[in-house]
Amino acid sequence: MTQWWQASDSDLLHALGAAQTRLNAAYVEMLALVREVDSRGLAGKHGFVTGIELLRCTQNITKADARRRLDAASDVLPGRTVSGQEIPARLPATARAVAEHAISAEHVVVIAGMLASLPPHLDRHRPALEADLARHARKLDPAALRKVGKRAIEMLDPDGPKPRDADPSRTRLSLCEQGTGYAISGWLDREATAILRTALSPLAAPVPAEDGAPDPRSIAERQGDALVQLARRMLDTSTLPSEAGHRPHVTVTVPLTVLENRLGMGLLGFADGTLAGTIAAEDARRLACDAHVACVVIGGRGELLDIGRNSRVVPRGLRRALAQRDGGCAFPGCECPPQWTDAHHVVHWADGGVTALHNLVLLCPRHHTTLHSSEWEVTITDGFPLFHPPPWVSGGPRRNPLHRADLFGRTPT
Ligand SMILES: [Zn+2]
Ligand SMILES: [Zn+2]
Incomplete structure (x- = not known):
C-alpha cells in the first residue's frame, strides 16, 4: 500500500x-x-x-x-x-x-x-x-x-408539455369574468351532484313574502343564492383550512367618503389578495356593516384609516345578547336562526352609529340586503326591532313574531 x-x-x-x-x-x-x-x-x-x-x-x-x-x-x-x-x-x-x-x-x-x-x-x-x-x-x-x-x-420544447385535454368525466368548476360578475361553468358526476344538491336544498327553498306572496326568484336564482350562502356559512364558522395562517376572508376596501356619502365605489378582493372588482357604495356599506368581511377604510390621500374597527366588530357577549333578544333574523316573517345572521347597525358606524344593543339588529344576508338597498327601515322601539315598510306596503310597522312568541300582537306605540 x-x-x-x-x-x-x-x-x-x-x-x-x-x-x-x-x-x-x-x-x-x-x-x-x-x-x-x-x-x-x-x-x-x-x-x-x-x-x-x-x-x-x-x-x-x-x-x-x-x-x-x-x-x-x-x-x-x-x-x-x-x-x-x-x-x-x-x-x-x-x-x-x-x-x-x-x-x-x-x-x-x-x-x-x-x-x-x-x-x-x-x-x-x-x-x-x-x-x-x-x-x-x-x-x-x-x-x-x-x-x-x-x-x-x-x-x-419551449411550450412545455401540451395541456391535457379536459377529461369530461372529472369534477371541475371554473369561474370566468363576465360582465359585472363571473360566469360559472363545470361538470359534476352524480355523486358530487348529490352532495351539492343535498347541501343546497335547504338553503334554496322558496321563501314566501310576509304577506304570503310566493318567492319571486327562479329556481336558478334560488340555487345561486344558496351556493353563495353555503360558502358564506363555511367562512363564518371557520371550519375551513387556513391559508398561510389566515382564516380565508373576503376583503372590501372602501374610501371613507363612499361610506359616508353613499356615492362611488368600493373594491372587493379575494382571499388571496387578487381583485374581484368594484362594488357599489351601498353594497360596500352593507358589507362593512358587520364584521364577516375584512373592511379596509381609506382616507382622502389613500391612507389607511383605523375608523370603525372597534365599532364594527360585535363582541361575543353583545352578540349573545342580540341572539337572546332577536332569536334570529328580526325581519318580519323570516325564520333564519341567529348563527346565520349579520349584526346590522341601525345607524351605520360610518355615520357615527355605536355598536350597542340599541343600535344593532340581527338580519339574515337576504334581509340585510333588503335593509340596505330598499326603503325598508328599522328602529329599536320598546327595546325590540321594529320594521317600517315603504309607503306602498300596507299595514304599517311590524315585528317578527316567529322567534319570539311574546312579540306576537304587540303593537308599536
Ligand atoms: Zn347593515
Ligand atoms: Zn331574514
Missing part, C-alpha cells in the same frame, strides 16, 4: 483521478458481467424469479441498485439475442464514454433518465440529445449534467 502521506500534492491528485478512472473501469466490467448474466438468462436457470432478484441475492445490493445495473448494462453495452444475434447498445455515445472509462455510473443514470423523460413529440431529437449529454458527461458532475439536460429539453 502506497504511503500517501509521503506523496506530493500533485501526485496525490493524479492518483485520485486515476482511482476514479479505475472505478469507472470496474463499473464497465461489472456492467459487462451483468449484461452477460442477463443475456444467458441465468436468473431463470438458477431459480431466481428475475435478473434483479439474482443480483440482489448474490451481490447483497438493493433491488433499486440491481435494477439500475441491469438497465445501464443494456443502455451502454451491446447484447445478444438467444440465437446469437448482436443487439446494439441503446445509448451509443454514452456507451463510448463508458468504454473509455470517462464517465461514472451516476452519469449513465442521469442520461438514461433524461432521455426517458423526453416527450414523444420530441423523439426525433433523441440521438442528438444523447450525443450532447454524453459529451457533457465527460466534463460535468451528474447534478450539473441533469441541469444542462433539462435546459436542452426546454429549448427543444
Whole structure:
C-alpha cells in the first residue's frame, strides 16, 4: 500500500483521478458481467424469479441498485439475442464514454433518465440529445449534467408539455369574468351532484313574502343564492383550512367618503389578495356593516384609516345578547336562526352609529340586503326591532313574531 502521506500534492491528485478512472473501469466490467448474466438468462436457470432478484441475492445490493445495473448494462453495452444475434447498445455515445472509462455510473443514470423523460413529440431529437449529454458527461458532475439536460429539453420544447385535454368525466368548476360578475361553468358526476344538491336544498327553498306572496326568484336564482350562502356559512364558522395562517376572508376596501356619502365605489378582493372588482357604495356599506368581511377604510390621500374597527366588530357577549333578544333574523316573517345572521347597525358606524344593543339588529344576508338597498327601515322601539315598510306596503310597522312568541300582537306605540 502506497504511503500517501509521503506523496506530493500533485501526485496525490493524479492518483485520485486515476482511482476514479479505475472505478469507472470496474463499473464497465461489472456492467459487462451483468449484461452477460442477463443475456444467458441465468436468473431463470438458477431459480431466481428475475435478473434483479439474482443480483440482489448474490451481490447483497438493493433491488433499486440491481435494477439500475441491469438497465445501464443494456443502455451502454451491446447484447445478444438467444440465437446469437448482436443487439446494439441503446445509448451509443454514452456507451463510448463508458468504454473509455470517462464517465461514472451516476452519469449513465442521469442520461438514461433524461432521455426517458423526453416527450414523444420530441423523439426525433433523441440521438442528438444523447450525443450532447454524453459529451457533457465527460466534463460535468451528474447534478450539473441533469441541469444542462433539462435546459436542452426546454429549448427543444419551449411550450412545455401540451395541456391535457379536459377529461369530461372529472369534477371541475371554473369561474370566468363576465360582465359585472363571473360566469360559472363545470361538470359534476352524480355523486358530487348529490352532495351539492343535498347541501343546497335547504338553503334554496322558496321563501314566501310576509304577506304570503310566493318567492319571486327562479329556481336558478334560488340555487345561486344558496351556493353563495353555503360558502358564506363555511367562512363564518371557520371550519375551513387556513391559508398561510389566515382564516380565508373576503376583503372590501372602501374610501371613507363612499361610506359616508353613499356615492362611488368600493373594491372587493379575494382571499388571496387578487381583485374581484368594484362594488357599489351601498353594497360596500352593507358589507362593512358587520364584521364577516375584512373592511379596509381609506382616507382622502389613500391612507389607511383605523375608523370603525372597534365599532364594527360585535363582541361575543353583545352578540349573545342580540341572539337572546332577536332569536334570529328580526325581519318580519323570516325564520333564519341567529348563527346565520349579520349584526346590522341601525345607524351605520360610518355615520357615527355605536355598536350597542340599541343600535344593532340581527338580519339574515337576504334581509340585510333588503335593509340596505330598499326603503325598508328599522328602529329599536320598546327595546325590540321594529320594521317600517315603504309607503306602498300596507299595514304599517311590524315585528317578527316567529322567534319570539311574546312579540306576537304587540303593537308599536
Ligand atoms: Zn347593515
Ligand atoms: Zn331574514
